[in-house]
Amino acid sequence: MKVRLILALGAVVISALAWIFTFGCQPKLPGPDAVALWNVIGVKSQYKKWGQWPDHKGMQPGKSPHGPFxxxxxxxxxxxxxxxxxxxxxxxxxxxxxxxKKLSSITVMYKIRGFNPKNNDWFWAKYSPEGKVETAGKVASCIQCHSARKDNDYVMVHELKR
Incomplete structure (x- = not known):
């Protein structure tokens, strides 16, 4: 009985630590500032270490305006x-x-409370492969295309539950 209790408590502690390291150690994100955002996601937190949606992992076929992959x-x-x-x-x-299969650009969707309520508060940014801001903010072309999936919170490639 004592061994089972210790094992159960150990499992709880390990689960809690795993959650903290996965979700609790995220860097502080800036407001709607593309340069500051890149400094966090592109430099400090190295977004390539983040996860991927389970139904959209690895290199996938793409389409304009994002490119073939x-x-x-x-x-x-x-x-x-x-x-x-x-x-x-x-x-x-x-x-x-x-x-x-050469990196041509990096595009970002970042959800900021109160930034653009009409379009689900998404902040849009496009960067060069080196991290130079090419466009950012309430980007009309991004909003226009992604609004086709407004019911899916503007996410094109992954189905969210309603």
Missing amino acids: HIIYVNGKGLSSDRVPLPYGTVVVKENYTAE
Whole structure:
């Protein structure tokens, strides 16, 4: 009986620590500032270490305007929910590749409370492969395309539960 209790408590402690290291150690995200966002996700937290949606792992076929191939990474906040709407603080990073599988750009969706309520509060950014901001904010072309999936919180490649 005592051994079972110790094993059960050990499992609880290990689970709690795993949760803390996966979701609790996320860096503090900035407001709607593309340069500051890149400094957190591109430099400090190295988004390539984030997870991926279970139904969209690795390099996948893509389409315009993102390119023929892409890889998507999602931070812990976004992966912690499988329901619409995704929580504030969710960051989705899409690496866009050429037909030759060369990185051409990096596009980001970042959910910021109160940023753009009309469009589910998504902040959009496009970076060069080196992290230079090419466009950011309430990007009309991003909103127009992704609004086709407004019922899925503007997420195109992964089905969320309603």
